[in-house]
Amino acid sequence: MSGFDSNPFADPVDVNPFQDASVTQATSGAENMGEYNPFSSPELGSISGTTIPMSATTTQPAVLQTSVEQSPKAAASAAQADLLRQQEELERKAAELERKEQELQNRSAGGRAPNPGEKANNWPPLPTFSPIKPCFYQDFEEEIPEEYRQICKRMYYLWMFHSATLFLNVLACLALFTTRSSSGIDFGLSILWFVLFTPAAFICWYRPIYKAFRSDSSFSFFFFFFVFFFQVAVYIIQSVGIPTWGNSGWIASISVIGTNLAVAVIMMVVAGFFTVNAFLGVILLKMVHSKYRRTGASFTKAQREFSQGVLTSQTFQTTAAGAASAAAQGAFGSNQGN
Template sequence: MAGRYDRNPFEPEEEEVNPFSDPVVRAQATKPSYGGGGLFNDPVSNSRLSPLPHEPAFSGVDDATVDIPLGAGKDLKKKEKELKAREEELRRREQDLKRREEAAERAGIRIEKKNWPPFINILHHDIANDIPAHSRGLQRWAYASWLGILLCLFWNFICVTAAWIGGVGGVSIFLLGIVYMLSGYVLSYFLWYKPLYRAMRSDSVLRFGWFVMFYLLHIAFCVYAAVAPPFIFKGKSLAGIITAIDIFSSNIIIGIFYVVGFALFTLESLLSIWVLKGVVQYFRGEGAAAEMKRNAAASRVAI
């Protein structure tokens, strides 16, 4: 009897609670235990953890892939063979060209490289190497004569241009000045200077005769231009003394231009006459150049 009244009647009666009625406890009780602490045994705490990000196995190494074509080695070998073939072809061509140059030199054929004028290289001109020593001085005087006519024609073009701008002459003298200059440059080279150059180089009698014929025409033109009479060529298209006197009355400055042209044509005429005399003497075997030629031939025979 005493056992029934051990509990205090004034305390509220405890309610018996079934521990397995809680679903969390029931799930924990039914989950198998793997050990290792509460981290693996607590499903609630496990459900709240965020998944860890994926990390590569070798975090310190760049994982970028490099595509290496399987045929790269073959391509390199092919290109190497092509380069070797090209080098061999260039070497073969160089040797072939060298053999041709040697054969041409043995046959007396000279390959002329264009070197004049220095800034354009249109023509071949090398007095020091092409012309024999005994006629080199005479050829240089002829070269000065050729440069002289080029200068005279250029200055004549300046004179007629000034006359046209100053109202002394019409546009026709300007056009004639251009024609004189361009045609004189070409004709003087091909008609008498180049034939003389080749004649001095090879002692060709035919070329000497060609030079003399056209050089006489050259001298006649220079004398006519220095005088500039008012016939054949249109008035004021040549810078001569008669034209200069006529222009002085209307424009002194342009008249001075024409006087300078007269002086240039006069000097060119005198120089051309002196060159012609020297060439004719050389052609006949006279003069200092011909004497040097005979001395050179005698020294070669003595050796």
């Protein structure tokens, strides 16, 4: 009942809420804790590193920043690539000028004045101190189109094999002559065939096919077909080996088996080489003919090329001028006599 005895009209007592028993107990525990630092926790003490301030981070997209930075670099790279390309072009032109200058010097050293645009002969490859100079210019990579380059090289290899076979034929006939003195005519003819047919084959059928592929010449194609057909026929005759013809063919080699087996074996090897020459000749003749049909060459074009070549030849013009001058002088002299 004591709660009802208080005077409600009395002045209110000034009550301090912090003097409450529960509040006083809580504050007394906080005083014992001291200043609390949340970043000095033991768990955080083992973490070391540099704290990145918030201002250092960027909120812009990476693409925008990269595009702004790479545009000057791309322009610089393009300019550098352009300079390198120009430098390579200048170096290539300088090398070409140096090569042409060297060719002119080689021509001058050869004893004749070089003509503008004329290339220095490089075949046969002879040493510089040799008194005999190269007679032809040959460069498959530069002069022969890529479509015909392989077949042209094969024709060159066939000519080399042809020359090697003729040389071995001389050795085989020499071996036969040492065992049989009556075979001296075969040895002499084998030397003649080697000396005659080696350069003749190069000039008469290899160089025409080289010129035909180089300049698409119909006349050179027809000249090659005409000569090389007879060359294949000669290969067949040489592989047969008719006695006293200067060829170590099959007939000649078989006839020596009973006399000297070693010489017969040597001659059979050469006979096999002649047979391979004939076989390769037939194959390459067909291959060249298939290439010829794609070039658009014709007999009419060959006639026109021949007539133009003869009329523009310096030798023909000189001969014709000399003949005309002699005829004019003769006619003038006869008129004066009358």
